[in-house]
Amino acid sequence: MSRLVSALLILLFGLSTYSQSTTEFEKDLDRLLEIMKKLPSFRDQVRGEKIIRFNQLVDSIRAEARFAKTDFEHFSLLSMLFHQVKDNHLGFYQVLNEYPDQSKFTDPVFIEKYKSGIAFKQFPSVSINIDSLEATLNRKPADSIEGIYRYGNLLTIGLYRTKNPSYLEGIVIASSLPHWEKGQLAARLFEYQPACFRAIYAEPVYKYFVLYANEKFKNHSLINSRFYSSAFGEIYKKKTAQKDFSLVDASEAAFQFRKLNKSTQYIRLRHFSAQPERMAESQRFYDEIKDSLNTRNLVVDLRNNTGGAYKVSNKFVKLIRGFAKNGNVYVLINNRTISQGEIVSLQLKEIQNVKLLGQTTNGMLAYGSNYGKTETLPSQKIKVYITDMRTKKIHLLYEDKGIDPDITLHNNSDWLQQVMALIEEGSEKK
Numbered sequence: 001m002s003r004l005v006s007a008l009l010i011l012l013f014g015l016s017t018y019s020q021s022t023t024e025f026e027k028d029l030d031r032l033l034e035i036m037k038k039l040p041s042f043r044d045q046v047r048g049e050k051i052i053r054f055n056q057l058v059d060s061i062r063a064e065a066r067f068a069k070t071d072f073e074h075f076s077l078l079s080m081l082f083h084q085v086k087d088n089h090l091g092f093y094q095v096l097n098e099y100p101d102q103s104k105f106t107d108p109v110f111i112e113k114y115k116s117g118i119a120f121k122q123f124p125s126v127s128i129n130i131d132s133l134e135a136t137l138n139r140k141p142a143d144s145i146e147g148i149y150r151y152g153n154l155l156t157i158g159l160y161r162t163k164n165p166s167y168l169e170g171i172v173i174a175s176s177l178p179h180w181e182k183g184q185l186a187a188r189l190f191e192y193q194p195a196c197f198r199a200i201y202a203e204p205v206y207k208y209f210v211l212y213a214n215e216k217f218k219n220h221s222l223i224n225s226r227f228y229s230s231a232f233g234e235i236y237k238k239k240t241a242q243k244d245f246s247l248v249d250a251s252e253a254a255f256q257f258r259k260l261n262k263s264t265q266y267i268r269l270r271h272f273s274a275q276p277e278r279m280a281e282s283q284r285f286y287d288e289i290k291d292s293l294n295t296r297n298l299v300v301d302l303r304n305n306t307g308g309a310y311k312v313s314n315k316f317v318k319l320i321r322g323f324a325k326n327g328n329v330y331v332l333i334n335n336r337t338i339s340q341g342e343i344v345s346l347q348l349k350e351i352q353n354v355k356l357l358g359q360t361t362n363g364m365l366a367y368g369s370n371y372g373k374t375e376t377l378p379s380q381k382i383k384v385y386i387t388d389m390r391t392k393k394i395h396l397l398y399e400d401k402g403i404d405p406d407i408t409l410h411n412n413s414d415w416l417q418q419v420m421a422l423i424e425e426g427s428e429k430k
Helices: 002-012 022-037 040-045 049-067 071-084 108-115 130-137 276-289 309-325 340-349 394-400 413-430
Strands: 091-094 148-153 155-162 165-177 187-193 196-202 209-218 255-261 264-269 297-303 328-333 354-358 374-376 382-385
Touching: 002 108, 002 264, 022 040, 022 049, 022 071, 022 394, 040 309, 049 071, 071 091, 071 187, 071 196, 071 209, 091 255, 108 187, 130 148, 130 155, 130 165, 130 209, 155 374, 255 276, 255 328, 264 413, 309 328, 309 340, 328 340, 354 413
Parallel strands: 264 297, 297 328, 328 354
Antiparallel strands: 091 209, 091 382, 148 155, 155 165, 165 187, 187 196, 196 209, 255 264, 374 382
C-alpha cells in the first residue's frame, strides 16, 4: 500500500503547490475514517485481511501527508480510501471558497482579476512542452487510452501515462473557457484493471475536483466523464464528429408509448424516481398503458434511466412480466442505465422471452442513499455524499462491472432500427 501512496506523491510533487496544514488534513482523515467505517459497503466488504490492508493504507497516507502541502494533494490522498470499497453511489468532491462566475467569462476585466487570484495561480499544473506532448499523443492509435480528448468545444486535454504506468494525467492543451490555461491538470486516472479507472476530474466550469470511482475507456471515450453541474451533456472523447446512437436525446419525453408497427409497441421509462412530482408522472404513465400492451413484441427503452426506488419500478416489472407470458420483450440498456434502472434490467433479464439489447450498463446498482445526506469535512474544503442502504449480494457482483446485454448493438446507427431488424429476422426464422 505504501508504494502506491508514494507513487501518487511522486506525481503530486510535480504540480504547483500551496499550503494546507498537516493538522487540518489529520482532522479530515480522522472524520472521513469515522464516516467510512459506518457505511454498509465498508462493513460488508472490509473484513479479515482487508481490514489489515486498509489500516496499512491509512498509516501510509497519514505518514506521507506531511510531504503533501496542497488541497489537491490532500484530496488525492484521501480519495485512495474509496478505492477499497465498491460503492459507486458514494460521492467525494472539493468545496471551493469561491466558484468562478460563468456569466462573466466574456468580461476581460473579470478574467484578468480571476487569473491574478490565488485560486488560479495555485491550481495544479505541470511544466512540460505542450506542443511536444500534443504531437506525441496525436500519433497514438484510437484504441489506446492515451491520446487527445475533447470535452465538447470547451476543453481539449492530452492524456498520457506517467512514469508509473498505472497513472495517467490529462493536461489542458487548449480551451475555449478563459479561466483555464495550458498545462493545468484536468484529470488523473488510476488504472486498477485494463480500461477501468478510479478517476479524479476537475469540473470544467467551476474547477473543483471530484472523484469518479467508476470510469471506463470504451468507444474511444471516457464514458462516465459527465459533469452534471456544468449543464453540458458531453464526455471526454477522441472522436467528436460521430453521433452516438446509444444515447437518448435529453429533449425526449421521460415516458413514451407508441406503436412501431402492427406487431411491435414501444415504451420508454426514463426514471423510477420517488420524488412526489416525478412519481406522480410515472404513475400517470403506468395508468395510461397498463391495459394497452396488446402486440406480439414490446420494446422497453431503459437507456439513460437514472434509477429511483423499488416501490416505483415494481409495478412496471410486473406489467412487463405479464406481457412476456405471451409476447417477446426487447429491453434497451446503455452505459447511462444506472442504479434502479440496472436493478430492473437484472430483474427483467431473468424472465423468459425477455432479451437485453445494447451495451453494458453503468455498474452503479449496489447500496444507495435513502436521505441524500452529505457531510463537509472539518477543513470545510471537501464534501462526502454518504450511502446508507444495504445491498443484495447479487447486486454487488455487478458493481463497477455493469450488466451485459444478451445482444450488443453498435453505436453508429439508430438503435430502434437495429432492434426492428432483429425482430423481423426472428419472425422470418419461425
